[in-house]
Amino acid sequence: MTTIRSPHTFRGGIHPAYNKDLAAGAAIRELPTPARLTVPMSQHLGAPAKPVVKAGDMIKAGQLIGEQNGFISAAVHAPAGGKVAAIDSAVTASGRACAAVVIETDGSAERQAMPALTEWRGVDRKELSARVGEAGVVGMGGAGFPTRVKLSPPSDKPIDTVILNGAECEPYLTSDHRMMVERAREIRDGAEIIRHILGAKCLRVAIEDNKPDAIAAIEQAFADMDGDVAVAVLKTSYPQGSEKQQIYSVTGREVPRGGLPMDVGCVVENVSTAFAVWDAVVNGEPLTRRVISVTGDAVAGPSNLLAPCGTLYADLVAACGGIKGKAAKIISGGPMMGFAVGSLDVPTGKTASGLLLLSAGKVTCFTSQACISCGRCVDACPMRLAPAELSQFIEADDIGGAEGIALMDCIECGSCAFVCPARRPLVQHMRRGKAAVMARRAAAKRG
């Protein structure tokens, strides 16, 4: 176990005001189970889960309520016991509606879980990753890619390095930070399980250098781990937590265009995902709750709450002392990549790492102006794209032109929009363009 200062860092990126001190000191607090949970069936990337309960059913905590529906999909379990009030439709933070199981919780302590498995070292790798899939574990950094799929790479793509992502480069958010400080031991065990499943020899924990207490906690917890294990201390820079940028920062390897981390022998897992893997494999517990940072200058008491998935944002805010003054903007996730939401009647999910309430003083209302060709977005783009040119193609509805200059490689990190002096909503243009490309590809597939 060593600590290395990473010699590389990705090109571009920005340095926004991090504002992490609002909640970084707040220890993880468990939220009492709310009386009503709205558990969305789409808390992951891919096909939404298929509800397997019906209105009126009595269910136990941990019971399967939505089954995995396809290869890229994940199971959903009940965070608490009670009665299924309805199978309703809910608008999730991304603005899309999906089916949701509404549970009237009864406060019973009875739980249903897979049998515990402490001696996982002797167990077949396939069985372990199946267990992770059965527990509905997905990437908890934000994208929600099913972990089961990441843990079963094809045999022609050997994995030699597992990177635990503890960069948490999004401003304001502190949930992964607190997890590393308070749950380092469990994260260590989860990391060991992931390394075992993938047969990787090398393990790196990537943490930005603005979190010295997390680095110290991880160093201490991982000290007794054998093999090639190191904490990779990264330069604080946004988007250091983005998969491809982080792989470069930690290993110096570049993921080829259109490729996946496994093409360069890497798998990146969020630190909270490692915790969930440990909980699933060792305790048999499905992923039904997570730590979410409720922060921002319009929250009375910024906190890191351990909340069941399906808790409404309104309940989270109430548990943090309510809104201070007037909230002008509510963002699910961080300010760079999060989704602005229109109300607090939105349920949390497995990928919700933060809820941000900002006062009017922190929110800019802008008018998009013409590009002044200053090139700052080109300097900032960590994917080496030309956002100015892309946005102009998209504005002119020349989607093919934008696709030709690598629109689909955009990771929507928001660095370009952050630096744009003409206040152009570049990421929104990219999202619109990408949606149009996807629609065109789907139409071409249908014929």
Add this chain to the structure above:
Amino acid sequence: MDPIITSTLCVGGIGLASAAALAVAEKYLSVKEDPRIAKVAEMLPGANCGGCGYAGCADYARKIVNDNVDLTLCAPGGPECANTIAAFLGRAAGAVEKRVAIVLCCGDDTAAARRAAYNGITDCAAAQATAGGDKACAYGCLGYGSCARVCPVNAIAIVNGIAKVDKALCIACGKCVDVCPRKLIKLVPAAADIHVLCSSKDKGPVVKKVCGTGCIGCRICTKFADEGSIVMDGFLAVADYTKRLTNEEVVAKCPSHCIRKDGAGNAETAAAS
């Protein structure tokens, strides 16, 4: 030899040789196209709107002559155009009904609430992708004018925050129907002049909370409307355009004023109540 004469002879020679080659090609390689295709293409309005489903008027003309495709697909041309082509080709035209696009929402900014301030690009799909749109009603017109921008004849205007189609200008090409992210625009017979201008499938109390002029599913209109011309789809009254709706009483009876007659604006309906 004088270089001027050389070059003249060279270029002239190349010209003559090419002309001969083209003459031979014309004789042996020319593609024989049915001369009727060009005639039919001339009879079509030439708007190239694509509303028929083919790539422009020439393509549609080719399909009419070669593949016996239905003559009545051209919305801008209407019945006259279909009849002219039918007479020319000696085929039966069939009945053409002139259709127009209509936006099935009347919840403009004076009636429907917006739940958040949207500050982004002026495009309905982009607004819809941002937290499901800023309109409090999940079904209503967002009013960012994506339909107006695709309209080839400028028949759509944004009035008080919602899209309105000018019936006189609309050529029913259907581009707006495809682009609307909320699927609010329908092509309906131009003769129909009474419409249910709401698309909210929510229950009455939910609708009332977000819009002053949304359908609350009270079913009163179904009692006054001509038999079957307004049907209920859950909590929403829907006009069935295959049947004629002539009884204007429904306009006055609708308690939320979402059933309106063409030409009657919001203010007039409110005054009539």
